[in-house]
Amino acid sequence: MEFNYLTIILFLPAVGAIIIALISRKDDALIKRVAAIFTGIPLILAICLFVAFDRSTGAAGVIQFEEKYLWITQLNAHYHLGVDGLSMPLVLLTCFLGFLVVLISWKVHDRPRQFFAWLLLLETSIIGVFVSLDLLLFFVMWEIEVIPMYFLISIWGSGRREYSAIKYVLYTLFGSAFMLAGILSLYFTTGSLSMVDISNQGLGMVQSIMPAAAIFWLLFIGFAVKLPMFPFHTWLPDAHTDAPTAVSVILAGVLIKMGGYGMIRLCVGMFPGPAQQYAQILIILALIGIIYGAAVTLMQTDIKRMIAYSSISHMGYVLLGIFALSQVSLTGAALQMFSHGIITGLLFAMAGLVIHNIKVRDLRKLGGLARQVPIITAVFSVAGLAALGLPTTSGFVAEFLIFLGAFNSTAVPYAQVYTIIAIIGVVLTAGYILWMLQQAFFGPVKEEFNGVKDADGLEKFYMFVLVAVIMLVGIYPAILTDVFKLGITPIAGLFGG
């Protein structure tokens, strides 16, 4: 057993949360510095792990940096951590955004102690979901996330925050109730809670006791609520819109990725039969999500609500990529999760900045800001263009891989037809992104916005970091796809590549 890097990455934010809880409530600056340190170190460690990650082809499907200790004898549950090609980039993404949201929240002055404590706990639980290889641990982490989210939205949110918070909680619990039943069934039929063992052994046992399709659906509902898949998406616009900026970034950036991650790892990776059998239904739901999400986005006037609805559409691409079931499309879906995390994270950060500095969130009342806030305008435009999939941005590579993979998919009939329909979504995306940019930033200058503040130093810093990552992945996607492939190959192998 080597040094337990993952444990440290996982629990440092939680330790930070406890330390913050002990600091005097008046010491605003110290609280923020502690939060930055306890999210910064995990980020550095995560980068180190990402660099040290074994990318050789022999490492396909291999769990790296593994830690395994017996946790509960009676349930045969282990404290089992590890990352493979699929989860490593997502851990990195979580640590990255986890650190940036601390910077993004630098201007939170209302009960900062509680705010940062909850934010750091949230980070621990999300990292936990991505590094857990034991189903019980996975579920525990999955559930813990709900509590910080509830407080973060309902205390520091805006608009109908209490309604949105409880709606989020009930939707999530509803989904995880089914997931729990699914995990229990899986545990009962295989006798194991280890994701690795279950994936390796296959489900020969399961068929004889309980139909595998039933367990597949129980698990799937939990992930579908989180992703969110149409028709379980209605919590998302409310939660994203009413959450404070930092939480919107985390929510759109990594939290909903837990759904996609769970689908690939558990639903597709463990249940290839049912996944293939129901792929068409799920792809059709994905298409509805893409088109419907984009169409509804077109009609939004609230800047945050608009970005929120666009997430539904973008997550539709993820779902399409997953259930096209080919190597390329799955890699594209994974990359889209990463890329969407950064792009939408940036969009929400920028929207938060606009709302904070200009105090207006209605797109119809904004306008002509390009003169007054040039930096915000430039970065917002880059993020918007990345979201619509402009080449040289990460959004382009991800969507391209999904379409390419889905079009060539041999695992699902009529995949070409579905792909062509999905591409309509791109046109709609271009429509709403350009409309949003035009409404907010271009057109005649409005007098009342003279003298509003542009981004300050700290804000410039995190903006440019995010833009740099978007560009980096857009120009040299292999930095991520090489890693994702290692995790995807064994799963895609179940469907003949």
Next chain:
Amino acid sequence: MNLELFIPEITLAVFAVLVILLDLFVKQKAWLVKVSLSGLVIAGGVTAAMWGDDSTAIFNNMLAVDSFALFFKLLFAGIAFLVILASTDYIAKFARFQGEYYALILLSTLGMMLMAATADLISLYIALELTSISLYVLVGFLKDRKSTEASLKYLLLGAIASAVLLYGMALVFGFTGQTQLGAIAMSIQSMSLDNVLASPALLMGIVMLIAGFGFKIAAVPFQMWVPDVYEGAPTPVTAYLSVASKAAGFALILRVFYSAFGIPEWLSMNWGMIFAALAVISMIIGNVVAIPQTNIKRMLGYSSIAQAGYLMVGLATLGFASASSILGQSTILFFLASYALTNLGAFIAVIAISNKINSDDIADFTGMGKRAPLLALALTLCLISLIGMPPAAGFMAKFYIFSAAVQNDLLWLVVIAVLNSVISAYYYLRVVKVMWLGEAASEEKVPSSGAPRLALFLCCLGVLLLGIIPGLVMRLAEIAGNLFAF
């Protein structure tokens, strides 16, 4: 005969009398607390020392001394300890009868210990009545209108439940000719299915037993007394009722149904099905009716009905599992331990808060996050545990009990149960919401004194420990799941 195996019970009886006598002589009433607590510590310590010995039966097979009984005795001693710690402030307001209060708690604990150990229908009834009569008095202790009404209601309905139980016992006795549980089991196993179906009185007797016990554990449709009694009784007594009395009821059910009616399978499947049905209606009614409640004691009352529903999922498992499996028992034991800590914690926080603001209305808890941050934090943790969310004990307890149910083909029941947990999140979180999000009516801090704080701290510590490293207590529950075979 081994009288030393009876020392915990003797200790409690002696200390109960001692407390009453002491009350006549000492002016410093704090001594009463110390004496009662030391009685419980001695009884608990002796019980713990007996852990691991061979199980046996004493008093002519009337009482079993097995790890199952010891587990419950420890649990009851612990609960009574925490309840007494939490009642000190509350009871210190009384001018008179302080000694009686503590003595009655000790006596009812004694009754519950006997309930867990009973192995004969006759000792069962005596233990049950000893517990019940002490509790009837405790419920009416405030002597105001609500408390008296609660006490009378509890007494009348309790008496009816006892009568039904006695009738059921008479039928079982009439059919088998035995009162000792092991002997009843042997007599039933010698009968054929046709034999029983020809004269269904035995089945009717079993159903009546379920009804009688159902009153104790507050399962729907025998829950009518719960809201009024919970609201009217002194809050520490409500806490005690909701935890200890329920656990004792489950101890009785486990003992009787496992030892006497566990075999043959056609019988256990049938009562398992009855418990499954009761579980479903208890969960649904408990959770749905809890939603509109405005009084926190009433809300916790309905929530305890729902929790009894989750526990009965375990009883259904017991019925469906093969007789050699102990998973059903041990999951219930673990759930009871975690529920005891959780619910006590919630009630102690409520006692500490409402004692100072003189109100049980949820609306008056507004802004407690600012006025009493530690109490509010503790209450939040306990409510999260009641929902069944990690990292609290409630999650592990539910996971454990539901995993046993799934293993015995009760997936449908588990799905209903987990969906019910979602419903419950709504009303538990409403309390969390008012505490942390609402603006307080006054900025005045809510102070709390040492003893309740200690009790609350112990509860919260337990809730977290059982939620994060449940292995040790699960191991104890597993050992205790091996009931004494006669």
